[in-house]
Amino acid sequence: MHSTPGAGAGTTACSGVRVTYAAGADALSDVTLTFAPGEQVAVIGPSGAGKTTLLATLACAMRPAAGSMQVLGIDPWTLPGAELHALRRRLFLAPQAPPLPPRQRVVHAVLAGCLPQWTIWRALRSLIYPRDAEIAREALARFHLEDKLFLRCDRLSGGERQRVALARLIASNADLLLLDEPVSSLDPALALNALEVLQDEASTRGATLVVSLHAVDLALARFSRLVGVKAGRVMFDLPRAEVTDQCLTELYGTELGASMQAPPDEPAAVLKLNRCT
Amino acid sequence: MHLAVVHDLRDPAWHGRVTAAVVFIVLLAPAFYLTEFNPAILWGDTSLRALRQFLGSFFPPAASPEFLQLVLAATWKTVAIATVGTAVAIAIALPAALMATRILSISRIATGRMALLPAIVRTGIRWLLIFLRSIPEIVWAMIFVRAVGLGDTAGVMAIGITYGGMLGKVYIEILESAEQQSATVLLQNGAGRLQAFWYAALPVSLPELTSYTIYRWECAIRASVVMGFVGAGGLGQQMELSMKMLAGGEVLTMLLVFVALVWAADLVSAFLRRVLA
Amino acid sequence: MRLAWGAVAGAVTALAFLVVCVASLSGDWASFFSRTAAEKMGEFVVGFVRPAADAAFLRKLGYATLETLAISWLGTLIATVGGLLMALPAAGRWGRVARSLSRLVLNVLRAIPELVWAVMAVIAAGLGPFAGTLALAFHTTGVLGRLYAESLENVAPEPHASLRNHGVGAVPAFWYATFPQVLPQLMSYALYRWEINVRAAAILGVVGAGGLGQMLHFHLSLFQTSETASVLIAMIVLVSLVDALSNVLRARMTAPR
Numbered sequence: 151m152h153s154t155p156g157a158g159a160g161t162t163a164c165s166g167v168r169v170t171y172a173a174g175a176d177a178l179s180d181v182t183l184t185f186a187p188g189e190q191v192a193v194i195g196p197s198g199a200g201k202t203t204l205l206a207t208l209a210c211a212m213r214p215a216a217g218s219m220q221v222l223g224i225d226p227w228t229l230p231g232a233e234l235h236a237l238r239r240r241l242f243l244a245p246q247a248p249p250l251p252p253r254q255r256v257v258h259a260v261l262a263g264c265l266p267q268w269t270i271w272r273a274l275r276s277l278i279y280p281r282d283a284e285i286a287r288e289a290l291a292r293f294h295l296e297d298k299l300f301l302r303c304d305r306l307s308g309g310e311r312q313r314v315a316l317a318r319l320i321a322s323n324a325d326l327l328l329l330d331e332p333v334s335s336l337d338p339a340l341a342l343n344a345l346e347v348l349q350d351e352a353s354t355r356g357a358t359l360v361v362s363l364h365a366v367d368l369a370l371a372r373f374s375r376l377v378g379v380k381a382g383r384v385m386f387d388l389p390r391a392e393v394t395d396q397c398l399t400e401l402y403g404t405e406l407g408a409s410m411q412a413p414p415d416e417p418a419a420v421l422k423l424n425r426c427t
Numbered sequence: 428m429h430l431a432v433v434h435d436l437r438d439p440a441w442h443g444r445v446t447a448a449v450v451f452i453v454l455l456a457p458a459f460y461l462t463e464f465n466p467a468i469l470w471g472d473t474s475l476r477a478l479r480q481f482l483g484s485f486f487p488p489a490a491s492p493e494f495l496q497l498v499l500a501a502t503w504k505t506v507a508i509a510t511v512g513t514a515v516a517i518a519i520a521l522p523a524a525l526m527a528t529r530i531l532s533i534s535r536i537a538t539g540r541m542a543l544l545p546a547i548v549r550t551g552i553r554w555l556l557i558f559l560r561s562i563p564e565i566v567w568a569m570i571f572v573r574a575v576g577l578g579d580t581a582g583v584m585a586i587g588i589t590y591g592g593m594l595g596k597v598y599i600e601i602l603e604s605a606e607q608q609s610a611t612v613l614l615q616n617g618a619g620r621l622q623a624f625w626y627a628a629l630p631v632s633l634p635e636l637t638s639y640t641i642y643r644w645e646c647a648i649r650a651s652v653v654m655g656f657v658g659a660g661g662l663g664q665q666m667e668l669s670m671k672m673l674a675g676g677e678v679l680t681m682l683l684v685f686v687a688l689v690w691a692a693d694l695v696s697a698f699l700r701r702v703l704a
Numbered sequence: 705m706r707l708a709w710g711a712v713a714g715a716v717t718a719l720a721f722l723v724v725c726v727a728s729l730s731g732d733w734a735s736f737f738s739r740t741a742a743e744k745m746g747e748f749v750v751g752f753v754r755p756a757a758d759a760a761f762l763r764k765l766g767y768a769t770l771e772t773l774a775i776s777w778l779g780t781l782i783a784t785v786g787g788l789l790m791a792l793p794a795a796g797r798w799g800r801v802a803r804s805l806s807r808l809v810l811n812v813l814r815a816i817p818e819l820v821w822a823v824m825a826v827i828a829a830g831l832g833p834f835a836g837t838l839a840l841a842f843h844t845t846g847v848l849g850r851l852y853a854e855s856l857e858n859v860a861p862e863p864h865a866s867l868r869n870h871g872v873g874a875v876p877a878f879w880y881a882t883f884p885q886v887l888p889q890l891m892s893y894a895l896y897r898w899e900i901n902v903r904a905a906a907i908l909g910v911v912g913a914g915g916l917g918q919m920l921h922f923h924l925s926l927f928q929t930s931e932t933a934s935v936l937i938a939m940i941v942l943v944s945l946v947d948a949l950s951n952v953l954r955a956r957m958t959a960p961r
Contacts, residue, residue, distance in 0.1 A: 172539065211615045213537040231542070235533055239617030249612040251630035255708070262626045266617035273622045279707055300705040324616070454777070461774035462833040462914075469829060478828040507725035514722050561940050565819075565907050569924055574744035579729045653819045657910060660730075670823055686815045703714075 160187035160223045162208060162326055162358055167217030169200075169207050169382075177203040178382045181217070185358050187325075190349055192373035193362040196402050200382040201362040202246065205328040208360065209243035210234060222326055222358075239266035242324035246331045248315035252304035256295075256314055259303055260286040263322035289320035292347045308335045316344060320351055327352055329361045333368070341365070345372050366398060484675030488683065498665065498684055505661035505688070508579050509647035512586025516647075517640065519559075519591030524598035527552040530607045530628060531620040553599070560592030568654040582659030586647050597639050605632045638700045645689075645696045652685055662688070751929025755937055762934075765919070769938050771833050772915035776905040776946070779840030780898045786841065787848030788890070794853035807853070813846025822908040833914030840901050840908070851893045855886045888957055895950040902946040906939045916942070 163184040169177045178200050185191060193201050206212040207219070210226045219226060221241065226234055242263070250259045257280050264282065265273055276282060283299065290296045293313040303311060312335045319327060332348070333341035345361075345368065352359035363369045369376055376393050378385040378401045386397050458464075468474055527549045529535065534542035541549070564585045571581035609627035618626070629636075655663015662685060669677035790810055793802040821839035829835045863881035868874070909917020916939050923931040 209615060211536055231534060235617060237617075238615060241616065243612065243615050245608065245612055247608065249609040249627070251606075251609050251627055253633065254626075254630040257706075258626065262613060262618070263616075265613060265619070265622045265626060268622070270619060270621045270625075274625060277625060278712070283706060322616070455781075457770075458774040458778040458781075461771050462778050462837045464778065464834055464837065468834065474828050474830060478824075481824070481827050503728060507728040510722060510725040511729060561943060562936060563903050563907050563939075565910065566920065566936065566939075569910070569920075570745075570748060573924065573927065574748070575732075575738075575741045578732060580732050583729065649817060653817050656819055656823075666820070682816065682820070686812070689815055 160325070160358075161185065161220055162187075162222060162360075163220045164207065164214070165218050167207060167214045167219060169203055169212055170215050176382050178207065178214075181382075181384055183377060183384065183387060185360060187222075187358055188353070188356045189375065190352060190359040190373055191361070191375045191377055192369035193360060193377045193379055194364075194366055194369050194401070195362075195379035195385075199379045201379055202330050203382075204379060205243060205330050205360065205362060208326070209241055209328050210238060211243060240324055241326040241328065242319050242322050244315055244319060244327075244329045244332055246334065248311040250303040250311055250314060252302070254303050256290070256298050256301055256303060256306070257283050257286045259314055260289055260317045260321050263289075263318035263320070267323065285321055286317070289317040290314070292320055292351075293317055293344060309337070309340065312336060313340075313344060316348065319348070323355070325355065325357045327357050327359045327361075329359075331362055331364055334364060338365075338368075341368060342371070366402075481673060481675055484673060485679040487676060488679040489674070489676035490680065494677065494680070498662070498681055501662045501665045501681075502684055502688055504579060505651045505655070505663070506648060506692075508582045508651045508659070508661050509586065509644060512583045512651070513590060513640070513644045513647050515583060515587025516590035516594050516643070519587065520556075520594035520598055523552050523556055523591070523595040524602065525621070525624060527556070527595070528599050528602045528628075530602055530610055531614070531623060533614055533620065536611070536615055553596075556592045556595040558592070559588050560590075560596065562589070564589035564650055565654055565657060568659045569657045572658045577658040577660070577664075579660035582651055582654045582661065585654060585659065586650060590643055590647060594640065594643060598636060601632050601635045601639065602628055605635070634703060637703045641696045641699050641703075645692045648692045649689060652688075747927075747929050748933070752933040752936075754930055755934040756928075756930040757934065761931065765916075765934060765938050768909075768914075768916045768919050768935075769942055772905045772909070772917070772939075772942060773902070773946070775833050775836045775840060775908070775913075775915055776898060776901040779837045779905065780844055780894060780901050782837070782841040783844030783848050783897070784890070784894045786845040787852050790845060790849035791852035791856055794849060795856035797856075807850075810846045810849040810853070813842055814850060815846075816843065818843045818904045818908060819911060822911050822913045826912045831912040831914070836905055836908040836913030836915060839913060840905060843904075844897055844901060848893060848897060852886070852890060855889045855893075856882065859885045891957055892954050895954050899943075899947050899950045902943055906942070 161184060165182045167181045168179050171177050181204065193204065195201055203212065207214055208221065210221060213227060221237060224237060226237055229237065258277060261276055261280060261282055264285070268276070280286070287296050287299055290299060290313075293316060295310060295313055295317065298306060298310065298314070303314065306314065312332065316329075316332055319329070327348070329348070333344050336344060348361070349359065349372065351357075361373070370390060370393065374390050375388070376390060377387045378393075378397060380401050385401050386393070388397070469478075525531065529541070529549070532541050532545060532549075534545050567585035567588055568581050571584055572578075575581055605628075607628075609631055610623045613623040613627050614620070651659070651661050652663040652666070655661045655665070656667045658664060662681060666678060666681045666685075669681065790806055792798070793806040794810060796803045818839050821843050822836060825835035825838040825842075829838060859882055863885070864877050867877040867881050872880075906916045906920075909915040909919065910921045912918060916935055920932060920935045920939075923935060
């Protein structure tokens with residue numbers, strides 16, 4: 151167990167990390183990455199490359215089988231349970247499919263971002279009468295959704311649900327933001343706008359931002375550092391200027407043409423509705 | 428070659444069916460013996476006369492105003508016993524389900540497997556729920572009647588305890604078969620267990636939870652009447668008194684009221700379940 | 705719009721109803737937690753810890769358990785046949801009048817609780833397990849008949865219709881087309897009902913319909929806690945065994961071959 155190179159307070163890093171699927175195959179092998187506090191990085195790669203697993207591992211939602219890790223300057227897997235949970239409050243992991251309960255109103259779905267800072271009593275009071283609705287409204291306004299404040303989540307379109315999930319991030323005050331395909335359901339203009347808002351928010355807070363993206367052109371346009379992941383390994387970790395066409399071809403193989411144009415391979419994030427109401 | 432073809436024509440299911448039939452007949456004989464099955468009795472002189480007398484006394488149904496008032500009061504008591512009993516059951520089942528359900532487990536987040544102590548606690552609570560519901564409520568009622576005397580308290584607690592076990596088990600099943608990601612994401616981002624329940628798990632499962640609870644309330648009404656037979660108050664207790672006195676007319680009235688009650692409860696239950704879905 | 709008025713109104717109404725119900729009851733809650741109650745419950749717990757287990761008693765208990773099992777098994781069996789017979793008209797095979805009439809009969813059979821049936825059966829057939837079997841048979845016919853009727857109504861009509869189209873009679877068409885489709889469901893419902901009936905059979909004895917319930921009532925009224933505990937344990941074991949057996953059979957029937 152060697153200490154992670156370049157480690158310091160607030161750094162998030164993994165070194166030689168290996169994560170396995172339940173069936174035994176490797177989801178990530180020998181991954182070494184370091185993110186300084188406040189850095190903004192895009193993670194790109196073909197479907198099934200392990201981008202989701204990487205984000206989950208950084209979020210302490212998956213325990214590596216080998217290697218060492220640091221999250222915001224702390225080694226999470228040496229912490230006792232309660233302190234590990236306290237560490238989780240400082241990060242925000244946004245999955246691909248917006249985790250919004252269908253029947254919940256948007257105001258509560260957004261304010262759920264504040265839950266780590268709230269006591270259970272404040273959380274319950276807010277469910278009955280959301281006094282902090284203003285916080286939710288401001289967060290939604292960044293994505294031009296403030297008029298949806300009191301609608302039910304299942305009345306929104308797929309793209310709107312995705313932006314509501316991002317508004318939850320705005321309402322939270324996490325220092326490590328890990329976003330899995332956050333703009334996959336948005337048209338190019340909205341996607342660009344959303345990324346601007348997210349990056350703006352991250353730099354205001356001084357938070358570390360790691361975003362996995364399917365659209366390589368967006369990644370190249372907005373991020374100064376790109377990490378390419380393929381088959382569970384880091385293929386490259388380069389500043390934007392050094393990312394050549396050859397890097398991308400090696401990363402995507404024949405898929406390069408498809409990802410440079412619009413629709414992603416994976417289906418747009420679909421909200422799983424339990425039953426028809 | 429020829430023999431092989433003949434073999435193929437024998438029904439492969441034949442052996443299994445013959446065995447099943449033989450087992451069936453073998454089990455049937457002792458069943459007839461043990462239950463002293465003797466339909467001839469029904470046509471025997473004494474029982475036919477007793478039955479005819481009993482059925483004869485059914486008409487006309489008792490309908491004097493005082494009696495009807497008594498019956499209505501007893502019916503309302505039955506409804507009250509069922510309602511308060513169901514409330515007690517919810518008070519037992521909901522905390523038990525929250526404590527025992529896997530979806531709110533924090534120790535499970537990173538490794539997919541719960542830590543030892545939480546697993547023991549959860550299993551223990553599930554066994555407690557099994558114990559509560561494996562003793563029929565009428566037996567609980569008999570025990571409580573012995574312990575605290577005749578009356579509705581025994582009925583309320585009997586329903587509360589048995590139905591607490593049943594509701595608890597079904598609440599856990601509903602929570603664990605519904606969409607879990609909303610709650611998991613909140614836990615991954617540092618929210619507390621109860622917060623994850625109120626903001627994610629409950630909104631996702633609420634229609635099913637309330638639907639089953641209302642269905643159980645309907646069952647509780649029928650159970651209250653049955654428990655009245657052992658002294659736990661309400662319509663059942665009145666029916667038992669009238670039956671002991673072979674007052675057929677009163678029994679018929681109460682049976683009719685009971686059928687009407689069950690039908691009304693069924694309507695209310697269907698209406699509520701439709702509205703809340 | 706900040707306050708979800710619908711939800712709040714609903715919650716308030718439910719709570720108000722609950723309060724009214726609590727007020728209607730005798731309110732004798734104190735007695736439940738009183739000293740005498742605690743003492744009596746304590747005696748029960750003691751009885752549970754040392755249940756009666758002498759040979760003669762265990763023989764009686766074993767016989768009563770088998771009796772209860774037989775009551776539930778035979779009662780459910782009769783109800784399966786009866787329910788299927790009643791389900792045919794109730795599913796509309798013979799017109800709307802027959803449907804309404806048979807559904808009415810099934811509803812009456814279902815609505816009257818097993819215990820009430822048992823009391824009437826005891827009057828008609830005397831004390832003992834036969835009354836219990838009859839009671840279960842009548843009540844369960846109503847339940848299964850209704851469930852079977854719904855299954856029959858939900859069955860895909862094409863196989864039956866296509867057989868009728870080439871001149872096959874109604875009865876063979878039923879056995880070749882409709883019955884095989886609903887058989888798994890029929891068996892599944894019947895087994896599920898058996899689980900419930902085992903519990904019911906155990907209880908019916910309270911009014912004299914034989915089995916473990918009769919023993920339970922006897923010993924409970926004499927406040928013989930050890931014997932009562934043994935009977936309860938036998939009930940739990942019996943119910944668990946039947947539950948397990950029923951689950952195994954149902955799983956085997958719905959498993960892909």
